[in-house]
Amino acid sequence: MSHAAPPPVVVPTIAECRRLVTEARASGKSIGFVPTMGALHDGHLRLIDACRRHCGFLVTSIFVNPTQFGPNEDYQRYPRTPDDDHRRCAEGGVDLIFEPTVAEMYPNGPTATFVEVPGLSSVLEGKSRPTHFRGVTTVVAKLFGIVQPDLAAFGRKDFQQLAVIARMVHDLNMPIRLLPVETHREADGLAMSSRNRYLSADQRRAAVVLSRALQTAAEAVASGERSADRVRQDLAQAIELEPLAQLDYAEVADAETLEPLDDLSAGRPAVALVAARFGDTRLIDNTLLPTVTSESSCN
Template identity: 50%
Template sequence: MKIVKTISEVRAAVKAWRAEGLSVGLVPTMGFLHEGHKSLIDRAVKENDRVVVSDFVNPTQFGPTEDLASYPRDLERDATLCENAGAALLFNPEPSEMYAEDACTFVDMSGLTGELCGKSRPIHFRGVCTVVSKLFHIVAPDRAYFGQKDAQQLSVIRRMVRDLNFDIEIIGCPIVREADGLAKSSRNTYLNAEERKAALVLSQAVKLGQKLAADGEASADAITTAMKELIEKEPLARIDYVKAVDAVSVEPVSKMQPPVLVAMAVYIGKTRLIDNFIYEG
């Protein structure tokens, strides 16, 4: 596996693969990789001849008070995971490689970004759409792989690909969890022992919501209220949102008419964690 820092190196590698008639998969990440990322790479390796993993903490999707500077980074560890999983190329650019000093062009979206994380992080999805479209142009993959844990992001990327006519198949992959249920996240490393235990309230709320929906509860409000009440019993938890939305349009729903995305963002101490489930009936 090669580790490259420049756009020209990525394009040269992909051009050579294309000359051989090989298919290309892309797994965009912000690094500090875990089993959730590995599951994306594993699937990409299975479905493509060559796989590119991007390892880039994208500054344009962080607000001024968010954790850009402290976001965990470990390129050596990431490279080992990627190589063991069978990736062919790890793209680890500097911000200056991805964004010219006087860059003033962004990819933005209305509608799907007005709820959930887009509501509490107003510049976030502009940054996500911009960097992902840049990666799509740089790598020009056949398929790109994203995790369902970032369910709103997955919906946003799918819509962007449709609206801007990218010739790329978007593959959504299931949430990977720790043995005790906590969704794997790079930000889990911020949690101390007490907070790590408290964080289980997110997956417990997911299980409660799934059970209520499976048992026939038709009111989205009843389900999210029950989930909130469970989370509020945990002293270290502070709810950002718990909402039910249409899984495609990300518009709020009152009835559990599938597909419904029930998503949450919860602060455990100072760490903001997300989790969700999709009710498909």
């Protein structure tokens, strides 16, 4: 994933970011964008590499956005590793790092203007974290307005976030193509996340239960299970059997609407999604389930 290229330019202001992007576009380069909250890991490098292959000028933002954290969440302790982040961006061939302060992004405090996607934002993560997606969509809309990318990459690990942003882009006619990138996992299956570094050794071993439960669910559907409720129950039971896991939700939903499903025989794309706490650390994961048609359910 390494590229022989100059180190990225790091800018803290909206004006500087816009100027450099405008210059790149004027030179005929298409603009790619990977928004992050920093604490970059190999999963982020997959996003950067995927976007790099489709654009001429690559921008990465590093901004821990306070408006997507609830009052009792981990905003203050969220990992901040700027030197390592800059090194990883350089390895990935990033051209420009936009690293604003909170005051730069919200000069008058949390803005009174916000972007919200009803429906998709109120289930699953939205139910557990009621203000989360309003913060996400507002900051992503602001970043899109600043960077004005042709292409933006997002990971499927945050499946609901990707769905919400895709709806926002569609509904607001934003001229941006979204590039979904598959979840990057550790060797034992744990989905890579900046929050994994919070886990103790015992919690880290226990957290693998999420990916294993999802894999078992996908195998059950592939083997003929058609009851979404049964898959849902098996997911929950598998996670609850791990003493260090505190289940938040285990859901089987339509992959486009995120509405809970009853029957997996309708031929609609389905996704299994889970969230659980390990100590004070909350992790999420998901997997697309094999698509089932009425014909295959009769065989």
